[in-house]
Amino acid sequence: MAGLCNVRILLLWVGIISLVNCQGSQDSSDKTGNGPATLTTPPPTTSIQTDSDNKTSPAVTQLNTTVTPTTQAPPPQCSYTVTPIKFGFQIDITSSTTFDYTININEKGQRKSMVQHSSQSSSHEIKHLKPCTEYEHSVTFLDSAGRENIHCNSTEKDNKTTTTIEMSKDDIKDATSCIPGYVCYQTDWDITSLQSTPNKIQDERCGNKTLCVKLGYNDICSDFTTTITSSTCRNFSFNSTKSISIDFLNPSEINQPAPTELPAKINPELPPNCKNLSIDYSCREHGRVNESKKLSELEPFTNYSCIGQIKDNDGNVKNTTPVHVNIECDFDFKTEKSSTNTSIKLSWTTTSKNCQHVPQNISYNCSCRPPSSDHKHKIAANKRGTCTVTGLQPYTDYTCEVQPIYNNKIVAKSNSVTEKTESGIPDPVTNLKVTVPEHNVIHVKCDHSKSPNGPENKCRVRLLTGGVIVNKTDTPNSDLEFRDLSYSTTYTVKVTAFNGRFESEPKTNTVHTQYNDKAVIGVLIFLIISVVVAVVVYKLYIKKRRESRNGVNEGVMLESTAIYMNVPPREWHHKESH
Ligand SMILES: *[C@@H]1O[C@H](CO)[C@@H](O)[C@H](O)[C@H]1NC(C)=O
Ligand SMILES: *[C@@H]1O[C@H](CO)[C@@H](O)[C@H](O)[C@H]1NC(C)=O
Ligand SMILES: *[C@@H]1O[C@H](CO)[C@@H](O)[C@H](O)[C@H]1NC(C)=O
Ligand SMILES: *[C@@H]1O[C@H](CO)[C@@H](O)[C@H](O)[C@H]1NC(C)=O
Ligand SMILES: *[C@@H]1O[C@H](CO)[C@@H](O)[C@H](O)[C@H]1NC(C)=O
Ligand SMILES: *[C@@H]1O[C@H](CO)[C@@H](O)[C@H](O)[C@H]1NC(C)=O
Ligand SMILES: *[C@@H]1O[C@H](CO)[C@@H](O)[C@H](O)[C@H]1NC(C)=O
Ligand SMILES: *[C@@H]1O[C@H](CO)[C@@H](O)[C@H](O)[C@H]1NC(C)=O
Ligand SMILES: *[C@@H]1O[C@H](CO)[C@@H](O)[C@H](O)[C@H]1NC(C)=O
Ligand SMILES: *[C@@H]1O[C@H](CO)[C@@H](O)[C@H](O)[C@H]1NC(C)=O
Ligand SMILES: *[C@@H]1O[C@H](CO)[C@@H](O)[C@H](O)[C@H]1NC(C)=O
Ligand SMILES: *[C@@H]1O[C@H](CO)[C@@H](O)[C@H](O)[C@H]1NC(C)=O
Numbered sequence: 212m213a214g215l216c217n218v219r220i221l222l223l224w225v226g227i228i229s230l231v232n233c234q235g236s237q238d239s240s241d242k243t244g245n246g247p248a249t250l251t252t253p254p255p256t257t258s259i260q261t262d263s264d265n266k267t268s269p270a271v272t273q274l275n276t277t278v279t280p281t282t283q284a285p286p287p288q289c290s291y292t293v294t295p296i297k298f299g300f301q302i303d304i305t306s307s308t309t310f311d312y313t314i315n316i317n318e319k320g321q322r323k324s325m326v327q328h329s330s331q332s333s334s335h336e337i338k339h340l341k342p343c344t345e346y347e348h349s350v351t352f353l354d355s356a357g358r359e360n361i362h363c364n365s366t367e368k369d370n371k372t373t374t375t376i377e378m379s380k381d382d383i384k385d386a387t388s389c390i391p392g393y394v395c396y397q398t399d400w401d402i403t404s405l406q407s408t409p410n411k412i413q414d415e416r417c418g419n420k421t422l423c424v425k426l427g428y429n430d431i432c433s434d435f436t437t438t439i440t441s442s443t444c445r446n447f448s449f450n451s452t453k454s455i456s457i458d459f460l461n462p463s464e465i466n467q468p469a470p471t472e473l474p475a476k477i478n479p480e481l482p483p484n485c486k487n488l489s490i491d492y493s494c495r496e497h498g499r500v501n502e503s504k505k506l507s508e509l510e511p512f513t514n515y516s517c518i519g520q521i522k523d524n525d526g527n528v529k530n531t532t533p534v535h536v537n538i539e540c541d542f543d544f545k546t547e548k549s550s551t552n553t554s555i556k557l558s559w560t561t562t563s564k565n566c567q568h569v570p571q572n573i574s575y576n577c578s579c580r581p582p583s584s585d586h587k588h589k590i591a592a593n594k595r596g597t598c599t600v601t602g603l604q605p606y607t608d609y610t611c612e613v614q615p616i617y618n619n620k621i622v623a624k625s626n627s628v629t630e631k632t633e634s635g636i637p638d639p640v641t642n643l644k645v646t647v648p649e650h651n652v653i654h655v656k657c658d659h660s661k662s663p664n665g666p667e668n669k670c671r672v673r674l675l676t677g678g679v680i681v682n683k684t685d686t687p688n689s690d691l692e693f694r695d696l697s698y699s700t701t702y703t704v705k706v707t708a709f710n711g712r713f714e715s716e717p718k719t720n721t722v723h724t725q726y727n728d729k730a731v732i733g734v735l736i737f738l739i740i741s742v743v744v745a746v747v748v749y750k751l752y753i754k755k756r757r758e759s760r761n762g763v764n765e766g767v768m769l770e771s772t773a774i775y776m777n778v779p780p781r782e783w784h785h786k787e788s789h
Contacts, residue, residue, distance in 0.1 A: 289363040291350045293373040297382065298399040299338040300373060302350070304329070304363065310352035312363075316340070317347040319372055339420075341404040342378035343444040347371055378447045383439060385451075389417035392461030394437060394453060396422045408438045431460050431482035432523075457485060457521055457529045467519070467534045473566040475506045477534060479519060492519045494536060511540045511566055512622045540566035542615055544626035552605035552635035552664070555579055557628065558597040559613055572617070579603065579611040605635025605664040606710075634665035637708040639715040640689065645704045650725035651696040657689045657706050657718065665710025673705040673717075685709060698727040 289306035302314055316337055317324040329335060340346065348371060350363040365371060378400060386397035395417060398405070402422045405411070409424045417423055424437050432455065439449040466480040481488055493503045494517035509515060519531035546559040557577060577598035600611060609632065614625040643657040659668050670689045674682040681702075682693055696702065701723050708715040 289350070289352060290366055291363050292366045293348055295373060295376045296336065297376065297379075299336065299340040299375065300346070300348070301334060301336050302348070303334045304350060306352075306363070312350055312352050313360075315347075315349045315351070319345040319347050338399055339401055340375050341401045341443050342375050342382075342441055342447070344404070345372050345374045348373060378441050378444045380449050383449050383451075385453075386417075386421050388423070388459065389421060390414055390423060392426050392459060392464060393423040394426060394435060394455070394459065395424075396437070396439065396451070398422070404441055404443050406440050406442055426455060426459055428464060428482050429484055431455050431457060432485035456525065456527045457482075457488065457523050458527050460521070460529055462530060462532045465531055467531060469534055469536055470506070471538060471565055473509065473511055473538050473540065473568065475509045475536060475538060477506065477517065477519065477536075479531065481521070485523065487524050489522045490519045490531075491522070492517045492534075494518075509536065509538065511538045512617045512620065513537065538566070540623060542623050542626070544613060546613065546626055546628050548611070548628055548630045550603075550630050550632045552633040553603050554599050554601040555603060555609060555611055555630050555632065556597065556599045557611055557613060558595070559626065560595045561615075573622075574616045576614040576616055577611065578614070579609040581607075581609070603632050605632050606666070607632050634710055634712040636713045637664045637668070637710045637715040638662040640670055640706050640708050640718055643704075643706050643718040643720055645720040645722050647722050647724060648692075650728055651694070651698050653693045653696060653702055653704065653722055653724070655689075655691045655693075655704055655706065659689055660708030660710075660715055663708060663710040665712050667709065667711035669709045669711075671707045671709040671714060673707075675703040675705065676700055696724050698724050698730075700724050 289304060289310070289312075291302055291304045294301045294303070300316070304312060312329040314327040314329065314335060314337070315324050316327075318341070325337065327335060327337065348365075350365075351360040352363065353360070367373075382400060383396050383398045386395040388395050393412070397420055399420060402411075402419065405422060407422060407424055411422045411424055414423060422439065426435060434452050435455045436450060436452045439451075441447040460482065467477055468479075470477055477492055479490060481490070492506050494506065494509060494515040495503055497514050497516065504515070506517065515536040516533040517536050518533050521529045521531065540563045542561045542563055544559050544561055546557055548558075549556045575596050575598070577600055579600045596613070598613070600609075603609060608629060610627060610629050612625040612627045614621060615623045637660045640657040640660055643655075646654045646656075648654050653674070655672050657670060659670065669685045669687055670691075671683070671685050672691055673680050674693055676697070684691060701721060704720045704722065705717045706719075707717045
C-alpha cells in the first residue's frame with residue numbers, strides 16, 4: 212500500500228489474448244487462477260475496439276496491473292480488495308514487493324475490458340462504470356523471473372465479480388449546454404446505461420460524460436422536463452424541470468424572411484411561447500463595417516447584412532444569424548413623348564410597388580437608338596423626370612430608353628418607348644439638267660433628294676420668266692417637259708425637293724427658248740402670195756388704165772383699193788424682205 216517507487220498509471224484497452232496466454236501458463240504451473248468465463252474464447256487484440264461499437268451491450272472493464280520487482284524476492288505475494296464506490300470501484304493492492312500490475316475490469320458477459328497499469332501496490336479508483344452492474348476483475352503482475360500474468364489473490368476468495376452501487380439523483384448535475392438548442396446533464400457514471408425522455412443525443416462536442424436532449428422550438432419560453440432513467444438500476448428515476456429562456460434558442464432555427472420592400476421590415480418567426488420579446492435589427496453594408504443602420508434607414512439596391520438582437524423581459528439577449536438584405540425596387544413608368552425634327556422629349560413619372568418612397572437620389576439616363584452624336588443625358592430626378600435627347604435625324608424611328616441609375620450603377624429594368632422625329636428640311640435635288648429640245652419646249656431632269664427627311668420625296672419644279680411663276684408642278688418623277696412656251700424668252704427653272712412639309716434649297720437653271728420657226732415660214736408664204744397678188748393687181752391696173760382711156764370702170768377702182776388695205780405694213784414688209 213505504501214508508495215514505494217514512481218507511480219505510473221495508464222488506462223488502455225488491451226486484448227485478452229495475452230491474458231489467456233498467461234492463464235495457460237499459470238494453469239500449467241500452479242493451477243490457482245480462475246479466469247473469467249469470457250477468457251475461454253480469446254479475441255484478437257485489435258478486435259476489442261470494434262467490439263466497443265456494440266451499443267446494445269454495455270462495456271466490459273478489466274484491469275491489468277503488473278508490478279515489476281525492484282529487488283529479487285523469491286515467492287512474490289499479493290492480494291487485492293475491490294470496494295464499490297460512487298461511479299465505480301476502488302481497488303486496493305497489497306503486495307510484498309513492487310511489481311508492474313495490470314488491473315482488468317470486465318463487465319460480466321462482455322468481452323471488452325478496461326485495463327489499468329500500476330507499478331506500485333496502492334489504491335486505485337476505477338470510475339465511469341455503469342451503476343448496478345456486475346463486473347469481473349483480476350489483478351496480475353509480471354514477476355522478476357519474467358513470468359507474466361501471475362494472478363493476485365482476491366480477498367474475496369474465489370469470487371471474481373463485484374457489483375457497482377445504485378445511482379443517486381445527486382449523481383446527475385446540470386451542465387452548460389454544449390450545443391445550442393439542447394439541455395444537458397453531466398454525470399460520472401457511464402451514460403450509455405442511461406435513458407432519457409426526450410431521447411438523449413450523443414455528440415462529440417459534449418464529451419462522453421454529458422447527456423443532452425434536444426429542445427423543440429415550442430419549448431423555448433416554457434418549462435421543460437427531462438426524465439433520466441437507468442437501464443441497469445430499475446428503481447432509479449431523475450426528473451428535472453427547467454425554465455427555458457431564449458438563451459437556449461438556436462439562432463439558426465429562427466426563420467427570418469428577408470425583406471423585399473421599403474421601408475424594410477423583418478418579421479422573424481420567434482418561438483410561439485415567447486410572449487414579450489423585442490427584436491431590434493441593425494444592418495451593415497458590406498465593406499462598411501463601422502456604419503450601422505436601422506432597418507428604416509436602408510437604401511435600395513444595396514447589400515446589407517442585418518443581425519437582430521432578441522431581448523426578453525428578464526434581460527436575456529440573443530443575437531440572430533445575419534440576414535442578407537438587398538431590396539430591389541421595381542419601377543412602373545408612365546411616359547409621355549414628343550418630338551421635333553432633331554430631338555425627342557420624354558417626360559415620365561415613376562411609381563414603385565415595393566418601394567413606397569422612390570429613393571431621393573435615383574437618377575435616370577435617357578438614350579435613343581440608333582445613337583446620335585449627342586445621345587446620352589443623365590438627368591437627376593425623383594419621381595417625375597424629363598429629358599430631351601437632341602442631335603437626332605429628322606423623320607427617323609428611334610427607340611428611347613429611360614434607365615434608372617442608383618449610385619452610378621444601373622439598377623432595375625429600363626423603360627423603352629419608340630418615337631419618330633418630325634419631318635425636317637430635305638436635302639436638295641441633284642444632277643439638275645434643263646434642256647430645250649424644241650424651240651418652245653423645256654425639259655427638266657434631276658435626281659431625287661437623297662434624304663427627303665419626310666414622308667414624301669417629290670420634285671417641285673417652278674418655271675419663272677421675268678420673275679413671275681408661270682408653272683409650278685410637283686412630280687413624283689424627276690422627268691418633266693413644259694410645252695407651248697413663248698419663243699425667244701428667258702426662263703428660269705427652280706427645282707426643290709418637297710417632302711410633304713418642307714422644301715429643300717432650290718437648284719436653279721436658266722434657259723432661252725428659240726425664235727418661232729413656224730411663224731417665219733408662215734410669213735414667208737404670205738409674202739410670196741402677197742407679191743404674186745401685187746403683181747397680178749398691177750397687171751390688172753395697167754390693163755384697166757389702158758381700157759379707161761377708152762372708158763373708166765368705177766368698180767375696178769374700188770377693188771384695187773381693197774387689195775391695198777390687205778397688204779401688211781411697210782416696215783414688216785421691209786424687214787421680211789431682208
Ligand atoms: C497485462 O499487462 C502486460 C504488460 O503491460 C501485458 O503484456 C499483458 O498482455 C496484460 N494482460 C492482460 C490480460 O491485459
Ligand atoms: C451485440 O449485442 C447483441 C445483444 O446484446 C448481441 O446479440 C450481438 O452478438 C453483439 N454483437 C457483437 C459484435 O458483439
Ligand atoms: C494465493 O493464495 C495461495 C494460498 O491461498 C498462495 O499459495 C499463493 O501464493 C497466493 N498467490 C499470491 C500471488 O499471492
Ligand atoms: C460471490 O458471487 C456470488 C454470485 O456470483 C454471490 O452470490 C456472492 O454473494 C458473492 N460473494 C461475495 C463474498 O461477494
Ligand atoms: C470517455 O472520455 C474519456 C476522456 O474524456 C476517454 O478516455 C474515453 O475513452 C471515453 N470513453 C468513451 C467510451 O468514449
Ligand atoms: C427497488 O425499490 C424497491 C422498493 O422501493 C425495493 O424493494 C427493491 O429492492 C429496489 N430494487 C433495487 C434493485 O434496488
Ligand atoms: C418524473 O416525472 C414522471 C412524469 O412526469 C413521473 O411519472 C415520475 O414519477 C417522476 N419521477 C420523479 C422521481 O419525480
Ligand atoms: C412586456 O414588456 C413590457 C416592457 O418591456 C411590459 O411593460 C409589459 O408588461 C410586458 N408584457 C407582458 C405580458 O409581459
Ligand atoms: C472603424 O472604427 C475603428 C474604431 O472604432 C477605426 O479604427 C477604423 O478606422 C474604422 N474604420 C472605418 C473604415 O471607418
Ligand atoms: C449583392 O449580393 C449579391 C449576391 O449575394 C450579388 O450578386 C450582388 O452583386 C451584390 N450587389 C452589390 C451591390 O454588391
Ligand atoms: C426643323 O424644322 C425647323 C422648322 O420647324 C427648321 O427651321 C429646321 O431647319 C429643321 N431642321 C432640320 C434639321 O430639318
Ligand atoms: C404646268 O406644266 C405641266 C407640265 O407640262 C402641265 O401639265 C400643267 O398643266 C401646267 N400648269 C399650268 C398652270 O400651266
